[in-house]
Amino acid sequence: MKLSEVTLSHHYADLGDAFGTRIAPTPLENPHLVHVNPAVLQLLGVDESEADNPEWTQLGCGKKLFPGSRPFAMKYTGHQFGVYNPDLGDGRALLLGEIDNNGEPWELHLKGAGKTPYSRFGDGRAVLRSTIREYLAGEALTGLGIASTRALCLVGSGEPVVREKIESGAMLIRVARSHIRFGHFEHFFYTHQLQALQQLIEFTCARFLPEAQSLPASEQAEALLRYTVRQTAKLVAGWQSVGFAHGVLNTDNMSIIGDTFDYGPYGFLDDYEPGFICNHSDYTGRYAFDKQPGVALWNLNALAHALSAFVSTEKLRDCLEAFQPRLTEDYAALMRAKLGLQQEEESDQQLCADLLQLLENSAADYTLFFRALSHYRGERPAEALRELTPVGQHEALDQWLDHYDHRLERENSDCQQRNSAMLTANPKFVLRNYLAQKVIDTAESGDYRPLRTLLDLLQSPFDEHPHCETWAAAPPESGKHMPISCSS
Template sequence: MKLSDVTLTHQYADLGGAFGSRTTPTPFAHPALIHVNPAVLQLLGIDASEAHNPDWAQLGCGKKLFKGSKPFAMKYTGHQFGVYNPDLGDGRALLLGGIEARGRLWELHLKGAGKTPYSRFGDGRAVLRSTIREYLAGEALTALGIRSTRALCIVGSDEPVVREEIETGAMLIRVAETHVRFGHFEYLFYTKQLEALQRLIDFVCQRFIPDTGDMGTSEQAEALLRFATRRSAELVAGWQSVGFAHGVLNTDNMSIIGDTFDYGPYGFLDDYEPAFICNHSDHTGRYAFEQQPGVVLWNLNALAHALSAFVGAETLRECLEEFQPHLINTYAALMRRKLGLTTEEENDQKLCADLLQLLADNRVDYTNFFRALAHYRGERPPSALLALLPPAGHSALRHWLEGYDRRLAHENSDFCRRNRAMRAVNPKFILRNYLAQKVIEAAETGDYRPLQTMVTLLQNPFDEHPQHEFWAAAPPESGKHMPISCSS
């Protein structure tokens, strides 16, 4: 499909005025195309050759609209750091519409598009820094097998935007199957728009839980909560397995279908640090890495409360009780794969927990350790692994490896098969914050080559890429714990 043939539909906007406001984007005066994502072009059924179409600069900043587009600012509310905020909504983004490709509907969302009725005191803009971070993060998690929104393109400008300092404005077109958040349901519940809430429940169920089509609202709402609970458990299990911290798990940042949503001050673990806080505004550690499972369950409770107009308290509790066992089972399966185990044994949880404690005690790089473990074949001394720990941790590592060796022997593990399997789930390349900052700093000077390199590596994180060893290295101390703000 050619870019000129793209025609958008607008099912969500057609739900009515209770759901948001028609809003015209505020384009940049001098837009400049920075990057088009070829993988997302393919996802949307757009010809690869269209990546070079000059119309992207206009489409990516709202100066020109796709055929059929009716830009729409979505209204929602949510709990931010545990406190309900009624004054939320798309304050700098517009839902452009949806595009059907290969039997699926994908929504396009223009971020940084200017003021909307929900901007409050904001300027409605995004900056190049935050736009690049979101662009990269969607590709990183998608390639790691974790559901995520993605981005189609980035458009920059010379427009000054004030954050902690003066930066330049940028926009991206975000792509997701839906942009409905937990906060959409909260908004309609707390404002007592129950007929609209019924419509929203039916809308989401019709799209994502097709066997609920003939159900009444109560049954649909129950099915929706069970669906969201399982999807959210799978999502956070994936985050914990790869060492990803979201940073701002407010209910307005939670996708109803369990996508990673609204990237801000996120961070991948460098050293394995359970209490890692990536958001410099999170003074209490509410959204620390190890707190994410509990926070996601807290958010599901908030969603359940928003559905309580149609579902009884006991049923809501039963739905939410599915979260913990599904989380534990999903996480355990993911960690067995990371360890190269193909069967399940009673002591696997302890084997994994002991390793994580070892990594935490010795401040070991999480990603690089598991990648190195993929190449371990029982050698003594285990030089490659020992090199990742300080000498004080060597004895503990040897002791853990003895138990690991016994566990591998129980299932007659073959090194070559295990090595291939572990390299396919333990990435060599992750999106480290200090590397993202190098990409951003280069882009701010007009050099987009590091951005292209990073996109390539993140889309293929399990490959060796021997010419790019620098991008796989653990950061220097100065590259750890970089202060990342919500304006990211």
Template sequence: MKLSEVTLSHHYADLGDAFGRQIAPTPFAHPHLIDINPVVIQLLGINSAEASNPDWAKLGCGAKLFNGSRPFAMKYTGHQFGVYNPDLGDGRALLLGEIEKAGRRWELHLKGAGQTPYSRFGDGRAVLRSTIREYLAGEALNGLGIRSTRALSIVGSDEPVTREHIERGAMLIRVAESHVRFGHFEYLFYTKQLQAQQQLIGDICRRFLPGTHGLSAGEQAEAMLRFTTQRSAELVAGWQAEGFAHGVLNTDNMSIIGDTFDYGPYAFLDDYDPTFICNHSDHTGRYAFEQQPGVVLWNLNALAHALSGFVSVEALRDCLEQFQPQVSHAYAERMRAKLGLAVEEEGDQALCAELLQLLQQSQADYARFFRALAHYRGERPAQALRECIATAQQDALEHWLEHYDRRLAREHSDFRARNRTMLATNPKYILRNYLAQKVIEAAEGGDYQPLRTLRQLLQTPFDEHPQHETWACAPPESGKRIPLSCSS
């Protein structure tokens, strides 16, 4: 499909005025294309040759609209840091419409498009820094096999935008199968628009739960909550296994289909620290790394309450009680894969917990340790692993390796097969904050090649890419714990 042939539909906007407002974007006067994501172009069914089309700069900032586009600001609310806020909505983003490809519907969402009825006191803009971070984060999570929204393009400008200091405005076209949040259901519940809420439940079920066709509104609402609970459990298990901290898990930042959504002050762990807080505005540690499963459950409780007009308390409670076992199961599966274990044993949880305690006490680099473990074949000394562990913890490492060796022996583990599996499970390249900062600083200076290089590495994070070894290095001390705010 040529770019000129792309025509958008509007299933969500057509639901009605209860769900938002149609509004035109505020384009940049002098836009320029910074990057276009060839993988997402292919996902949408657009010819790869169209990546060089000069129209992307205008399309990516709203100066030109896709055929049929009717930009729409979505209305929702949500709990922010545990407090309900009724004044939320798409304050700087517009749903441009949807593309249908191979039976799937992809929504295009323009972020940084200017003020909407829900902007409150904001300027409706995004800056290059935060736009690059979201662009890369979607590729990083997707590359690791964790569900996430993605982005099609970044467009820059010379428009000044004030955050902590004066920066340049940028826009991003975000791509997702659905932009519906927990907060959409909270908004309709707290404003007593239950008919509209039933309409939205039915729309989600038609798209993602076709087996619910013909069921009552209550049965559909319960099925949707079970679906969202399962997806959310798998999502947070992936975050915990891969060392990803979201940073601001408000209910308005939670996707009803279980995508990682609305990137702000996120971070991947460098040194393993379960108490890590990546958002410098999170003074109580509500969204610390180790708190994420509990916070996601809290958010699911808020969603369940918003569905209480349709689902009984007993059914809601039963749905939510499934969450912890689902998280534990999904997390155990991921960690066995990271450890190269082909079969499940009763003591695997203890083996994993012992390792994580060792990594925490040693302040070991999380990703680099697991990548080194993929090459371990029982040698002594295990030099590559010892180099990841502090001197004071070397004996503890030997003790753990003895347990690990016995565990591998019990399943007659073959090194070559295990090595292949672990190298395809433990990434060499992750989106460390110091790398993101390096890319941002280059882009702010007009050099976009580092952005493209890192994007490509994150799309194939398990491959060796020997020509890019420096991108796999552990950060310097100055590159750890870079302060991040919600404007990140």
């Protein structure tokens, strides 16, 4: 499909005025195209050759709309740091509509599009720094096999926008299977709009749970909650396995279908630090890396409460009780793959826990250690692993490797095949914050080549890319614990 053939529909706006507000975007001044994502073009069924089409600048800055587009600011609420906030909604973004690619709808969302009725005291803008971080993050998680929103194109401008300092304004077109958040359901529940809440449940089930469409409202709501519990458990297990911290797991940042949503002050682990806090505004550590599973369950409880008008307390509790076993099962499977284990043994959980304790005691780089372990063949001394741990932890490392060797003996797997499989489970490249900042710094000076390089690496993070070793290196000390704020 050519870009000129793209036409949008807008089933969400069809739900009615209770769901949001139609409003035109405010175009950026002096826009220029930063990048178009060929992988997302392919996802949408648009010819990759269209990446060079100059029309993207106008579409991406809000000056021109796709045929059929009806820009729509969605209304929702949510719990922010555990406190309910009724005044939320799309304050700087507009849902343009959706593209249907062979029966699979993809929604387009213009971020940085200007003020809406839900902007509160905001300016409705995004800056180049934050759009680059989101642009890269969607590809980073997708490349790792973790469900995520993505971005189609990125447009910069000469328009000044005030954050902690004056920065240049930018927009991106976000692509997602759905932009419905936990907070959408909370809004209708807390404002006693139960008919609209039922509409939203039916709409979501029709899109993602067609088998539940013919059920009564109460059973649809229950089926939706069970689905979201499963998808959220799978999502969080993925985050924990790769060392990804979201940073702001408010209920308005949680996708009803379990996709990673709303990238702000996120971070991948460098040194293994379970209590890693990537958001410098998170003074209590509510959203620390090791707190994410518990926070996800807290958020699911908030969603369940929003569905309590349709589902009994007993059934809500039963739905929520499925979260922990599913999370444990999914996480264990991912960690066995990282360790090269095909069979499941009861002792595997302890083997994994002991390794994580070793990594914490050693302040070892999480990504580099597992990548090095992917090449381990039982050698002593295990030099590649020793290089990633301090001398004082070498004895503990050898003790763990002894247990690991015995476990591999029981597995009785071919070493070469195991190493190859582990290299597809342990990435060489992750989106470290210092790399993102490196790309942002060069982009702000007008050089987008590092952005393109890093994007390519993140889209195939398990490949060797032998000429890009510096992008896989551990960060300098100055690159660790970089202060990342919600404006990111």
